[in-house]
Amino acid sequence: MADHPPEALGPLLREARARLMAAAVDDPALDARLIVEHYSRTTRTQAIASPDLKIDESAIAAIDDALRRRAGGEPVHRILGYREFYGLRLSLSPETLEPRPDTETLVEAILPFVKATVAREGACRILDLGTGTxxxxxxxxxxxxxATATGVDISAGALATAARNAGQLGLGGRFTTVQSDWFEKVSGRYHVIAANPxxxxxxxxxxxxDEVRDFDPRLALDGGADGLAPYRVIAAEAARFLEAEGRIAVEIGHTQHDEVDDIFRAAGYAAGEMFGDLGGNDRVLVFQRSTP
Structure with a gap:
């Protein structure tokens, strides 16, 4: 494809879709469209209204390379270098987990509390553990x-990506980063402690x-022998950093509700409020200190 003369947008999209279909990619039509639109700087509307639009050779070469990578198993958003999350465009890097729609459940779960805290106190301090992007x-x-937030990560590369995202979104003035192994370098008290550990x-x-195992950083996936190690750390140490009426919101694996609830209750928290994701799976638990 890279050797062809400039091609029209319509045939380019069809060819891209056919290549990804032949490679047994999960959603060839969507991924082909994302790749072609990104590198040709075109829109869905242009594809429909102007299928004869000529695409220049450098864009075609970039599309060709991206399609080869996608056919080889690399996730489409890793190739593009960004992922949409909660309506925001977030840059990715090799050190960051690719944010998934399931994690929007955590945002929705804790958002009313964040709003209420700002309304009541004029501020809401958020600590995002393992912030990634x-x-x-x-x-x-x-x-x-x-609201203001502190993003914590053990990876300097992840923190650089998060800070860049904050700047690009105009949120840099309310977002700071701390390189830390969980709470090790954290100070102060927060109204919300959030984590997708x-x-x-x-x-x-x-x-x-393969797309997760080979391209998401292992540090962001591996929860220890039983997958619960990070929850034990958070439950044991969070109280020193949590305001009295604060909340802890954690994403969980869909079979981990009871175990994670037990860990936090043993550490002095009330039974967690559970939130399901769009697929109907247990996805987020929100805890507060139990009242004596």
């Missing part, structure tokens, strides 16, 4: 102007979809 914190900041048992990493 900054997805959870930045989604909350984008909706609640009075690694929760895959170590032995199950090899069974994950």
């Amino acid at each position: 900054g997805a959870i914190a930045l989604a909350l900041l984008s909706v609640v102007p009075g 690694p929760y895959i048992p170590s032995r199950d990493i090899g069974n994950l979809q």
Whole structure:
């Protein structure tokens, strides 16, 4: 395809779709459209209204390379370098987990509390543990102007990506980063502690979809022998950093509700409020300190 003269948008899209279909990609039509639109700087509307629009050779070469990578198993958003999350465009890097729609459940679960806290106190301080791209914190900041957030990650590369995302979204003034292994370097108290921690048992990493196992950072997936190690750390240490009426919101694996609830209750929290994702799976638990 790279050797062809400039091609028209319509045939280019058809050829891209056919290549990805032949490679047995999950959603060849969507991925072909994302790739062609991104590198040709065109829109869905143009594809429908102007299928004869000529695309220049450099864009065709870039599309060709991207299609080859996608056919080889690389996730489409890793190739494009960004992912939409909660209506925000977030840059990705090799050190960041690709944010998934399921995690929007956590944003929705804690958002009313963030709004209520700002309304009552004029501020809401959010601690996003294992922030990655900054997805959870930045989604909350984008909706609640009075909130501020600190993104914590053990990876300097992830924090650089999160800070870049905050800047690109105009949220840099309300978002700070701390390189820390969980709470190790954290200080202060927060109204909300949020986390989408690694929760895959170590032995199950090899069974994950190739796109997850081979391209998401292992640090962001591996939850230790039983997948629960990060929840034990958070439950044991969070109280020192949580305001009295604060909330802890954690994403969980869909079979982990009872175990995670037990861990937090043993550490002095009331039974968690559970929120399901769009697929109907248990996805998020929200905790507060139990009252004596």
